[in-house]
Amino acid sequence: MIETLINIVLFAMLVLTALAVVRINQLFAVVMLSGVFSLLSALLFVTLDAVDVAFTEAAVGAGISTVLMLGTIALTARTQKKSTRSGMVPFIVVVVTGAVLVYGTLDMPGFGDPNAPASLHVAPEYMIGSIKDIDVPNVVTSILASYRGYDTLGETAVVFTAGIGVLALLSGLTRRRREDEEEDV
Amino acid sequence: MIYLDFIIGHLNYWLFIVLMMTGLYIVVARGNLVKKIVGLNIFQTAVFMLYISIGKVTGGTAPIYPVDNQGHMQVDPSIIYSNPLPHVLILTAIVVGIATTSLALALIIRIREVYDTIEEEDILEIERKLSAADNKTHGPAMGGRA
Amino acid sequence: MHHHLILRVVTKMLVGAIILFAFYVQFHGDFSPGGGFQAGVIMAVAFILYGIVFGLNKAEQVFPSWLVHKLVALGVLIYAGTGVASMLLGYNYLDYGAFNPQHPSHGQHWGILAVELGVGVTVTGVMVAIYYAFANRPPPMKDEDW
Structure with missing residues (x-):
């Protein structure tokens, strides 16, 4: 039960970080948020028993990838230009794709099922x-x-x-x- | 009650899909190339989480056997271990992911040096002007649009 | 960063500890989380930190780029060479039992050690090489314009 609670809290933070990346125009903040996203996902990997993966994600995602992205924005641009296109068409595409993926998960074994084909x-x-x-x-x-x-x-x-x-x-x-x-x- | 079990068993997958689709939205809707890469990274991490959650076994622990002082493994059959195979696949995928991301960032740096912008719309505009100019000079000789 | 005294002192203390930790992760990967991929990244982070704080020229004196470029290829060579060595001993490619036919599990230990070393060397080399390539690029605007 406590694991489910931790998972849900981590998820809320992950989704909030991702939404902030969508909205913010300052690339420096975007790069830092992507580092935060990596650290949060490393925490989630620990709760999912994947300690090796969490280790790698923390070292790679929060360390090297942030440095390289900072180097890139130092060599290119600091801000994103305001987009003139409407966000409606991409939004519809994304919702349809997501719905198809959710339909695909309906046949999958439940989370943590010991009799799932992958574990057998x-x-x-x-x-x-x-x-x-x-x-x-x-x-x-x-x-x-x-x-x-x-x-x-x-x-x-x-x-x-x-x-x-x-x-x-x-x-x-x-x-x-x-x-x-x-x-x- | 069977519905509640089903929802709790699948909620994780749906949350991964929400994250994945947020990443996809950034890639599709934002024109800035660096931001596209960040979106792609979010998408990638969501796929990693999906894989890892498939390997999770309820009540399980990390797949590392305890070792005593002499370095011998203590194998206790009553301990449940999560499936290590997805961990291996994703562990290597993360490092390959950063290598390919850096390749993409290197391409962005080269694009800025040539076009002096990293906005997709501006790059398309410059390309359009260049091809229009080409058409004007070489079009008639080539018999139509170059 | 000549005026950041605290950063420079702390970095000097940390770099050694980070490299030591990288070696621990590399060679203790059989018993705890870790291995070549993680160790390579951590080792690279030590040199990247040094480069960020003391400037690229100092970092290239410590870890010259010709050596980095050699390491990138050397790691893959160690990995593939382990497989060739096991073939020369009359076993299958990457069958580590070849290294100790009396105790195949000891042979496995040697094989895993060699292979993880190859992975670690390549990942270190690639990450440091990528950092040098990014940092060596002339910036389009001065630091004061940030």
């Missing part, structure tokens, strides 16, 4: 295997690095590729070109 199939084997085969107390680590090692290799490669992409877009190439042009003049 592979997870018990991983839980037992982590004791017998791998001997690592943190089951998340043993799945991440051993059972699903290929997945993680792929994810590492994606992080690597994204880093190379940012370097290709932003590294000193243009500056060097600019210096060359100055020399030509």
Whole structure:
């Protein structure tokens, strides 16, 4: 019961933060609110027993992502221009999409149901295997690095590729070109 | 009473959908590119919550076995553990998410350097003027709209 | 930030503690929440904090960008190389039992350690490289106009 109450309070705060992001035009405030949103969602992950995920979200969402977004608005603009378009069409689109998604959830098993298909199939084997085969107390680590090692290799490669992409877009190439042009003049 | 159970069992999913749709609204209705990215992040986090809540088991705890002083695991069959598989998927997805977000932010910086604005409407306006000018100079030679 | 004395002193004390914490998260990930992804991000945060407070030039003296760029690739290489090593020992790709055929679970420990190290190195490298790339960009307006 107390968990449900905590969940609902956290949700109210999350929704309020998201609505504030919709309304505020100052980008600095928007970026800070997105950091707040990440911290609140990390709290929610703790109540949902996902401590590893909460840890990552707190470090990544509230730390690095805020720094990078602040860097971006320092290089671009501080305020958002008032939109001239009406918000009606997007609102209708969003409500229809949401209604379809709610219809999709009606068949889903209830929240926390121990007999949900997701908890019956592979997870018990991983839980037992982590004791017998791998001997690592943190089951998340043993799945991440051993059972699903290929997945993680792929994810590492994606992080690597994204880093190379940012370097290709932003590294000193243009500056060097600019210096060359100055020399030509 | 079966309805009340159903609503409590599904309320979480509906709240995630509310958050997800707030993010989608920001992406669709706001023209500022940085704000679009923030909206996309909210959408992404809502999807993460949906996944994690699927793995939650009532009365369960985090999937880490307790360890005694000698480093041996204390396995107690009466303890219920939540499903660790969604945790693994989302844990990696968060780090990949920040890497791709930074790629998007890098693109925004380059867009501002070229167009001197990060508002979608202004960028479309500049594009329209450029293509109109192209049509004027090259249109007749190309036989119609360039 | 030459005039912020308190920030500079506190940063000097914190950076070491953050790096120590990153190593703890990296190598204690088998027993508690944590692992390569989180440790990499925390390690990167230490250098980013240093760069924000003391300026980018100082940060690049501590952690030069050529080294960062090497680390980005080195991590993936460690990860993929672990798989190749297990193949060379006659096992499947990323089958860590190869590293200790008598006690497969000990081999798993070695394999997980190597793989998490690879993840941590790549994530550290990528995050610091992205920060350097963003911070090296010339700003369009002066600090006084904020």
